[in-house]
Amino acid sequence: MTARKEKKKAIAKKLLHKYRLVILNEDTFEERISFKLTRLNVFILVGISAIVLITLTTLLIALTPLREYIPGYSSATLKKNARELLVKTDSLENALRVRNQYYSNIQRVLSGTITAEDFLQDSIQDDSIINPSQLDLTASKEDSLLRVMVEKEDKYNLFKTATAEADFALFPPVKGTISSGYNSEIRHYAIDIVAEKDTPVKAAGDGTVIFAEWTAATGHVIIIEHANNMLTVYKHNASLNKDQGELVQAGEVIATVGNTGELTTGPHLHFELWSNGYPINPANFIDFN
Template sequence: MAEKEKRSKKIKKKLLHKYRLVVLNEDTFEERFSFKLNRLNVFVFSVISALILIAGTTILIAFTPLREYIPGYSSTRLKKRATQLTYKTDSLQRELEINNQYLASIRKVLTGDVKTVNFNKDSIINAASVDPSKFDFSASREDSLLREKVSREDKYNPLLGDTSIDYVLFAPVKGNITQVYNPKEKHYAIDIATVKDTPVKAVADGTVIFSEWTAETGYVIIIKHRNDLLSVYKHNATLTKEQGELIKAGEVIGTVGSTGELTTGPHLHFELWRDGYPINPTNFIDFE
């Protein structure tokens, strides 16, 4: 016990032993000011200073914009911007999915990849069992007038729809037309015979929406122009543009060839479509 008391008194004496901190003028050794200190005071002052520094740093980080300059902390403006970009990205993804579905449907129609409609067999059987002699199929006056009106409207174009074009189209190639536009035979295009490897040019500015090989029509490229106009070029020997590229009017997009199963020689099978309806290309382009 005596040794413990001596040791505690010794430690207490060391902690409470007074020291004087004197600040002197280096040239004159004049005393400016002095402090009376002991080890306990220095320890308490150091602990309080550290706590104040930690508290002040925490307040600056938590409640002031200075935290933006500390690595690992993001700014409010950056978070807001990231949220806006997330919403925009989601909207663009949905828009892209809609456009992809639209282009896929156009691709199926233009390449002939359209499946047969699934009919209701029961309704066909029921219709076949009905006796047609019980019905009067003679045309009424209103029906006759309607037939005459539709006949006049379709006299020059058997397909309905606005097929007018308000800008100039360039000839994709020059040559002899071997097969004309004939909707009655479902030939919604013209075939232009010309020399093999002749450059094929775009009829107007637009975007390539299809540029691939098909078994029946060989290398095919489809360009979408403004006002929902589509131009189709089939049986090409080569294609120089890919899907998604922007095209200028008169720019070379391929070369004339005789690829695919449905071909008889070097020629360009050219189609024009507007709002889902075919257009006679010779009404707008001089190919000879």
């Protein structure tokens, strides 16, 4: 125990032993500055300096753009770019999904194939299946009040009618005799109109030509995209007057009646009407008489 105490006293004596730090002029050996120090003071001064240096360095890195140069530290610019890329990726995925669905619809239009399950998804077909006698059509109190309100508004609105709300109309593409009507049971999703060869075929409505090519089964085919996600299809044409991407107006000549393709028995126009990727009966929207 005595040896340990003596050792501690020796260490304390070394730490507290005073030294004189003198700065001299090298030429004249004149004393400029002198300090009285102990080893303990030196250790404390070095420790405090190290803590201050580490603190200042940490603050400098944390509060300035220098932190972006630290490996593994996420950059604000990188985060912003990552968010923008994520939004763009999501938008591209949605656009690709819509485009794939669009191409799928075009393929179904060209092939004329559709399943019974698809018909169940078609709101127009569902409406025709519903039996009105099975529905409760009794007007509720809210319905009656709404009808009275609408009647009062329409009473003083002389220029606004139900037909004024319609922003899309279709016209017969060609005049002739209907040889075959729309029949979903035999997968004939069109109306065949017999006409003389080279009779002008006119656009049923304003739109954009999205397909104008030759197919082995249906000859020269032209497809026009209209408003409200509607397509009109014209098959078995002798020739086409419009190219893909062109804008057409209702009544504008887009083709001539022909007898092209394997699935034809004489000069006629095979006319189809599609809504949201599903075929509908053109006779319900166009007066062919």
